Amino acid sequence: MTRPLPNDLDAFWMPFTANRQFKQSPRLLAGAKDMHYYTPEGRPILDATAGLWCVNAGHGRPKIVEAVQKQVAELDYAPAFQMSHPKAFEFASRLVQITPEGMDHAFFTNSGSESVETALKIALAYQRVRGQGTRTRLIGRERGYHGVNFGGISVGGIVSNRKMFGTLLSGVDHMRHTHDPARNAFTRGEPEHGIELAEDLERIVTLHDASTIAAVIVEPVAGSTGVLVPPKGYLKRLREICDKHGILLIFDEVITGFGRLGTPFGADYFGVTPDIMITAKGITNGVVPMGAVFVKSEIHDAFMTGPEHLIEFFHGYTYSAHPLACAAGIATLDTYAEEGLLTRAAELAPYWADAIHSLRDTKHVIDARNIGLVGAVELEPITGEPTKRAFSCFLECFERGVLIRTTGDIIALSPPLIISKGQIDEIVGTLSDVLKAAA
Numbered sequence: 001m002t003r004p005l006p007n008d009l010d011a012f013w014m015p016f017t018a019n020r021q022f023k024q025s026p027r028l029l030a031g032a033k034d035m036h037y038y039t040p041e042g043r044p045i046l047d048a049t050a051g052l053w054c055v056n057a058g059h060g061r062p063k064i065v066e067a068v069q070k071q072v073a074e075l076d077y078a079p080a081f082q083m084s085h086p087k088a089f090e091f092a093s094r095l096v097q098i099t100p101e102g103m104d105h106a107f108f109t110n111s112g113s114e115s116v117e118t119a120l121k122i123a124l125a126y127q128r129v130r131g132q133g134t135r136t137r138l139i140g141r142e143r144g145y146h147g148v149n150f151g152g153i154s155v156g157g158i159v160s161n162r163k164m165f166g167t168l169l170s171g172v173d174h175m176r177h178t179h180d181p182a183r184n185a186f187t188r189g190e191p192e193h194g195i196e197l198a199e200d201l202e203r204i205v206t207l208h209d210a211s212t213i214a215a216v217i218v219e220p221v222a223g224s225t226g227v228l229v230p231p232k233g234y235l236k237r238l239r240e241i242c243d244k245h246g247i248l249l250i251f252d253e254v255i256t257g258f259g260r261l262g263t264p265f266g267a268d269y270f271g272v273t274p275d276i277m278i279t280a281k282g283i284t285n286g287v288v289p290m291g292a293v294f295v296k297s298e299i300h301d302a303f304m305t306g307p308e309h310l311i312e313f314f315h316g317y318t319y320s321a322h323p324l325a326c327a328a329g330i331a332t333l334d335t336y337a338e339e340g341l342l343t344r345a346a347e348l349a350p351y352w353a354d355a356i357h358s359l360r361d362t363k364h365v366i367d368a369r370n371i372g373l374v375g376a377v378e379l380e381p382i383t384g385e386p387t388k389r390a391f392s393c394f395l396e397c398f399e400r401g402v403l404i405r406t407t408g409d410i411i412a413l414s415p416p417l418i419i420s421k422g423q424i425d426e427i428v429g430t431l432s433d434v435l436k437a438a439a
Ligand SMILES: Cc1ncc(COP(=O)(O)O)c(C=O)c1O
Pocket: 110, 111, 112, 113, 114, 116, 145, 146, 147, 148, 219, 223, 224, 252, 253, 254, 255, 280, 281
């Protein structure tokens, strides 16, 4: 067999992609600056998705680029086990200055999925080291997305991510999801209805007994399933139920972290502090892969017993706290701080909300919802062909110079936090035109 040419599209099996469709009509991005991508031909594409919810400060930010360039020349790699490098400690210390009160320790990973696995393992191990080793169950939620590894898809609740992969982790149960368009369609911010869905956790506790449950994991705002904003009071109630039963509460803040809701983290927005917080994406502005899991001191300290020469937690990655990621992360935090980006979404949120809800009476739209700088527009599916209408809109928006994202028949929008009002108008105007013309 002849070897493929360097530009052959066949060899790369693309992730979460309709490979055959893509390869018939490739969408390639060759450059990026601030709010725009550029195709190989130099056509600008306005980024309404911050890459994949990660480029919160916009593209090609000089400070971050320079920090990575300098770092790669200075120290390319340092072993992550039994060794480290100064920027790892600097970055962790900087991060815990902006995390919610009490979340004082960071464990570094390379992605959201790895952060999820790390958090679940910390939860199980913590229950054991504190003498509660019968607590081995993990509780997730329907429609939750926690990455693609086995722990994450087990606690996650999106059918396509689970059905092909066997029996998954045992001892997992799921709460009901909170999506209730019949009562909450076209809500701005947190929906009025649905706090009672938190009581589903009580049902699960009654079924399994609290002494078997280690942790509950939820996204403060479920993103990948189509932007499900939690009902008013729901997360507070989950916190209360967890406290009552000695269950750890894990927030997966992979998309809500680093300013997306107008506060540094979702925990700040909702006034609910978890025991463990999962992050990735915006931690380095998407420039170098990285994730971090934050834990309360009491969790970290519970491991710091026994002989001092022994490893306390048997977990870690070759690239945990990679020097390039730490350099990118420190420069990202500087950029966020200098430009007020961790709170900028709060200023833009009313304008953003008006823009998203201006689509209410547009053809095919059955719901619109928003929070911070996140928006979702849900479309009536084409009968017998779910997901096709939204996917066609995605293709057409790309043709017209705007990058949106779809999941099912839901369009999800999450632009970089540096966006201008004019660019918000451009996104919504293009989407409106595309929807009006859509079949
Ligand atoms: C809430 C949540 N958790 C985990 C992940 C997985 O992150 P990654 O793709 O970096 O593994 C994502 C990715 O979108 C996410 O939104």
